[in-house]
Amino acid sequence: MTVDELCYEIALANRMLDQEGVLDAFGHVSARHPTDPNRYLLSRSRAPGVVEASDILEYTLDSEPVSPPTVPLYSERVIHGEIYKARPDVMAVCHHHSPAFMPLVITGTDYVPVFHLGAIGGVKPPFWDQHDEFGDTNLLVAVPAEGASLARALGKHWMVLMNRHGVTVAGNSVRDCVFRCIYSHFNADYQVRAAAYGKVDPLTAGEAEKGFGISKGTTGQSRAWEYWTARLDSVGRLPAK
Amino acid sequence: MTVDELCYEIALANRMLDQEGVLDAFGHVSARHPTDPNRYLLSRSRAPGVVEASDILEYTLDSEPVSPPTVPLYSERVIHGEIYKARPDVMAVCHHHSPAFMPLVITGTDYVPVFHLGAIGGVKPPFWDQHDEFGDTNLLVAVPAEGASLARALGKHWMVLMNRHGVTVAGNSVRDCVFRCIYSHFNADYQVRAAAYGKVDPLTAGEAEKGFGISKGTTGQSRAWEYWTARLDSVGRLPAK
Amino acid sequence: MTVDELCYEIALANRMLDQEGVLDAFGHVSARHPTDPNRYLLSRSRAPGVVEASDILEYTLDSEPVSPPTVPLYSERVIHGEIYKARPDVMAVCHHHSPAFMPLVITGTDYVPVFHLGAIGGVKPPFWDQHDEFGDTNLLVAVPAEGASLARALGKHWMVLMNRHGVTVAGNSVRDCVFRCIYSHFNADYQVRAAAYGKVDPLTAGEAEKGFGISKGTTGQSRAWEYWTARLDSVGRLPAK
Amino acid sequence: MTVDELCYEIALANRMLDQEGVLDAFGHVSARHPTDPNRYLLSRSRAPGVVEASDILEYTLDSEPVSPPTVPLYSERVIHGEIYKARPDVMAVCHHHSPAFMPLVITGTDYVPVFHLGAIGGVKPPFWDQHDEFGDTNLLVAVPAEGASLARALGKHWMVLMNRHGVTVAGNSVRDCVFRCIYSHFNADYQVRAAAYGKVDPLTAGEAEKGFGISKGTTGQSRAWEYWTARLDSVGRLPAK
Numbered sequence: 031m032t033v034d035e036l037c038y039e040i041a042l043a044n045r046m047l048d049q050e051g052v053l054d055a056f057g058h059v060s061a062r063h064p065t066d067p068n069r070y071l072l073s074r075s076r077a078p079g080v081v082e083a084s085d086i087l088e089y090t091l092d093s094e095p096v097s098p099p100t101v102p103l104y105s106e107r108v109i110h111g112e113i114y115k116a117r118p119d120v121m122a123v124c125h126h127h128s129p130a131f132m133p134l135v136i137t138g139t140d141y142v143p144v145f146h147l148g149a150i151g152g153v154k155p156p157f158w159d160q161h162d163e164f165g166d167t168n169l170l171v172a173v174p175a176e177g178a179s180l181a182r183a184l185g186k187h188w189m190v191l192m193n194r195h196g197v198t199v200a201g202n203s204v205r206d207c208v209f210r211c212i213y214s215h216f217n218a219d220y221q222v223r224a225a226a227y228g229k230v231d232p233l234t235a236g237e238a239e240k241g242f243g244i245s246k247g248t249t250g251q252s253r254a255w256e257y258w259t260a261r262l263d264s265v266g267r268l269p270a271k
Numbered sequence: 272m273t274v275d276e277l278c279y280e281i282a283l284a285n286r287m288l289d290q291e292g293v294l295d296a297f298g299h300v301s302a303r304h305p306t307d308p309n310r311y312l313l314s315r316s317r318a319p320g321v322v323e324a325s326d327i328l329e330y331t332l333d334s335e336p337v338s339p340p341t342v343p344l345y346s347e348r349v350i351h352g353e354i355y356k357a358r359p360d361v362m363a364v365c366h367h368h369s370p371a372f373m374p375l376v377i378t379g380t381d382y383v384p385v386f387h388l389g390a391i392g393g394v395k396p397p398f399w400d401q402h403d404e405f406g407d408t409n410l411l412v413a414v415p416a417e418g419a420s421l422a423r424a425l426g427k428h429w430m431v432l433m434n435r436h437g438v439t440v441a442g443n444s445v446r447d448c449v450f451r452c453i454y455s456h457f458n459a460d461y462q463v464r465a466a467a468y469g470k471v472d473p474l475t476a477g478e479a480e481k482g483f484g485i486s487k488g489t490t491g492q493s494r495a496w497e498y499w500t501a502r503l504d505s506v507g508r509l510p511a512k
Numbered sequence: 513m514t515v516d517e518l519c520y521e522i523a524l525a526n527r528m529l530d531q532e533g534v535l536d537a538f539g540h541v542s543a544r545h546p547t548d549p550n551r552y553l554l555s556r557s558r559a560p561g562v563v564e565a566s567d568i569l570e571y572t573l574d575s576e577p578v579s580p581p582t583v584p585l586y587s588e589r590v591i592h593g594e595i596y597k598a599r600p601d602v603m604a605v606c607h608h609h610s611p612a613f614m615p616l617v618i619t620g621t622d623y624v625p626v627f628h629l630g631a632i633g634g635v636k637p638p639f640w641d642q643h644d645e646f647g648d649t650n651l652l653v654a655v656p657a658e659g660a661s662l663a664r665a666l667g668k669h670w671m672v673l674m675n676r677h678g679v680t681v682a683g684n685s686v687r688d689c690v691f692r693c694i695y696s697h698f699n700a701d702y703q704v705r706a707a708a709y710g711k712v713d714p715l716t717a718g719e720a721e722k723g724f725g726i727s728k729g730t731t732g733q734s735r736a737w738e739y740w741t742a743r744l745d746s747v748g749r750l751p752a753k
Numbered sequence: 754m755t756v757d758e759l760c761y762e763i764a765l766a767n768r769m770l771d772q773e774g775v776l777d778a779f780g781h782v783s784a785r786h787p788t789d790p791n792r793y794l795l796s797r798s799r800a801p802g803v804v805e806a807s808d809i810l811e812y813t814l815d816s817e818p819v820s821p822p823t824v825p826l827y828s829e830r831v832i833h834g835e836i837y838k839a840r841p842d843v844m845a846v847c848h849h850h851s852p853a854f855m856p857l858v859i860t861g862t863d864y865v866p867v868f869h870l871g872a873i874g875g876v877k878p879p880f881w882d883q884h885d886e887f888g889d890t891n892l893l894v895a896v897p898a899e900g901a902s903l904a905r906a907l908g909k910h911w912m913v914l915m916n917r918h919g920v921t922v923a924g925n926s927v928r929d930c931v932f933r934c935i936y937s938h939f940n941a942d943y944q945v946r947a948a949a950y951g952k953v954d955p956l957t958a959g960e961a962e963k964g965f966g967i968s969k970g971t972t973g974q975s976r977a978w979e980y981w982t983a984r985l986d987s988v989g990r991l992p993a994k
Contacts (some may be wrong), residue, residue: 064939077980107973236407257318477648498559718889739800
């Protein structure tokens with residue numbers, strides 16, 4: 031994939047996650063540079079639902095823009111840089127505040143896979159509280175030390191919950207990251223609503239491990255990508271070509 | 272109905288169930304072949320909301336494609352084949368993961384008719400847990416033995432809940448199946464939300480039995496079909512003619 | 513208002529209540545004939561969201577069509593006829609199964625005004641259970657005796673809840689009826705969600721009585737009518753002129 | 754900003770808040786006159802979602818129209834006038850009945866910031882009960898004494914909850930007011946749903962104070978404004994130019 035193709039893919043991913051209710055005016059999706067692993071690609075400061083390929087800028091892993099910026103930048107871009115630094119296998123990152131996840135991150139509750147596709151979020155993703163290390167902040171992950179702390183919490187997992195804030199998700203491609211964001215968002219919604227109804231009977235450890243492999247072993251990821259693209263298209267909201 | 276007409280009806284049913292929130296990127300609707308009861312019709316692997324009549328393929332009841340496939344197939348097509356094998360009276364099948372049903376299938380709770388049209392889902396549809404017979408799996412119903420087990424659980428009913436996974440619904444026509452899917456989806460939503468509010472007072476056994484007959488005795492099914500078609504049309508999402 | 517104008521108003525009301533989530537494939541809105549109080553106007557059997565002015569038929573108060581019908585009729589039209597018979601001051605009737613109301617009618621809970629506009633539903637609307645008088649039925653109100661029983665339960669009120677079924681609402685005009693349907697639907701939603709959160713502190717009796725008068729004393733009803741019409745228009749779903 | 758530009762901004766704000774689910778057929782947004790601090794600008798009586806710049810009228814701080822009105826006026830305009838009178842630093846006001854807030858105002862529960870952007874609603878906004886001072890009313894804030902009482906309750910805060918009624922929000926600009934309305938609406942939704950799930954762990958006092966400053970210290974407000982405008986535009990609902 032060329033840089034131009036990847037920039038379009040990032041813009042599409044931003045808009046998809048907005049359309050499907052994972053992102054709103056805030057949050058962002060990035061990808062590692064396709065040829066230089068020490069760089070990543072992320073939009074200028076703009077709501078995900080209106081990001082264009084031409085908004086994507088190149089950053090160093092210290093989250094400094096490679097060219098002097100002429101536009102405002104996301105204050106939380108260190109989330110992306112510090113994860114790319116710590117995890118060479120991660121090729122895409124999304125930071126979001128999905129309404130489905132908020133009851134979990136507000137009550138400090140672990141994410142638990144409750145249906146097969148929910149296993150894509152991980153058997154037991156970690157939970158990070160910015161207050162533990164940094165005390166009272168405005169909760170934005172805005173300086174490198176905060177981003178690095180979050181990346182350490184993520185460890186070898188693919189998703190980390192952030193207390194009183196939101197979620198950060200990684201993927202081995204933009205599509206893998208989007209797929210994980212949307213199906214973990216569904217799982218969080220089901221987990222919360224099921225708990226209001228009765229005693230949750232989650233996946234067994236074995237089911238969760240096998241379920242985690244679903245996106246690799248099936249054609250599900252590309253099926254979903256075609257679908258989410260079609261939904262954006264049907265409301266006239268695809269990025270400009 | 273010719274094969275071509277039925278393929279269009281299947282595509283329409285897939286899109287309707289997507290539009291009404293029963294299906295998302297996953298799930299599928301099939302119909303038994305109109306002239307050969309040992310065959311069934313089902314889309315290639317594609318999200319239901321974008322299925323076209325031209326995507327529909329013909330399968331044996333062992334869920335093998337009649338023509339060598341040039342496209343990926345649904346991994347869970349055995350659900351359809353095994354039910355058609357076990358139940359000659361079933362002419363259409365839908366497998367879905369409706370968000371309304373998830374609190375039930377995650378907490379292992381029976382479906383209970385709580386309003387007249389909810390009776391269409393059956394007085395007490397069975398509950399199947401793949402783990403009972405097959406131990407830890409990724410929960411996909413992907414091999415004939417799993418499909419056959421699910422078909423046995425369905426028995427003579429028209430809907431079966433699947434633990435930590437979703438629901439499978441049968442009908443004596445595509446329209447009957449769609450009608451049952453949507454009104455059981457509403458019933459599940461009401462059942463769950465009512466339980467969060469107070470003590471549910473379900474239909475009496477007699478009311479549930481009489482309510483089950485509503486779709487036969489009234490013009491309701493065709494009224495609903497016209498409506499769901501109009502809703503798809505109003506957002507420009509009817510299948511191609 | 514001429515009969516033609518009123519038929520258009522009824523079609524518009526049906527579509528509005530569909531668009532605002534009160535009606536779905538089922539339910540219906542009628543009005544008393546503008547010049548003959550012993551007749552009423554109601555659509556042929558059709559989903560409310562697609563009703564046209566040309567679908568409206570004229571019925572006697574015994575719910576017999578004035579002209580021999582060439583199309584299927586609603587099986588529950590006796591709801592309308594029996595209420596017009598019992599209540600000369602009622603000029604419009606809507607029967608619906610609003611999802612917001614279902615937790616109340618499934619748990620047998622009274623409607624309680626919890627915000628000022630909710631008072632429009634009445635201080636304490638009655639609750640009717642078809643089973644009390646008719647035993648096990650399919651819960652459809654399909655014969656005159658059932659409709660008359662419901663009308664007796666309504667009494668001098670403007671809304672009656674129906675156990676395990678839905679709601680019937682009356683108005684002194686089509687617009688009054690629509691206004692009452694939508695704001696009682698909001699109130700039911702708030703009542704249910706508030707109860708899941710904490711102890712509901714409803715309107716005092718005095719506030720509820722004064723609140724009931726809001727639709728008369730303000731320009732609210734016409735403000736809302738313009739808004740709901742604009743919303744239908746913005747999605748291209750106004751009835752044909 | 755000229756008066757004409759501000760009138761357009763007010764119409765846009767009304768429509769945005771309707772589109773984002775904070776306003777419905779009722780509620781309103783005003784701004785202080787840009788050159789005469791003793792005047793304010795507010796639409797004639799019209800649903801917010803259809804307000805045009807040409808609907809905006811000029812009022813004195815006693816909420817009298819400056820020109821003799823030829824159209825109906827909002828009965829609750831004293832909310833705006835009395836707040837502008839009491840608070841010279843307030844430049845915009847919105848009165849709304851957001852469904853997310855209703856469980857709080859119906860159960861008499863304080864708003865608590867539960868995520869970083871929710872802090873924009875204030876650390877502990879006051880709660881006003883019209884009944885305390887005025888006894889049984891229809892709960893509309895329709896006379897100057899009621900508006901003045903609400904303004905006293907608001908005090909130096911930027912948001913006040915109104916028992917069994919709704920919310921009133923102030924801002925130092927129209928955009929600031931809209932931003933506060935939407936993110937407090939999200940916070941209320943999260944607060945209510947999280948409480949149904951588990952024990953809410955709100956922001957610390959220090960986090961809430963720092964979080965309150967987010968809209969000043971970042972580019973968030975303009976990012977969100979562009980997004981909400983684009984969403985209105987994508988459904989063809991921008992005000993006329």
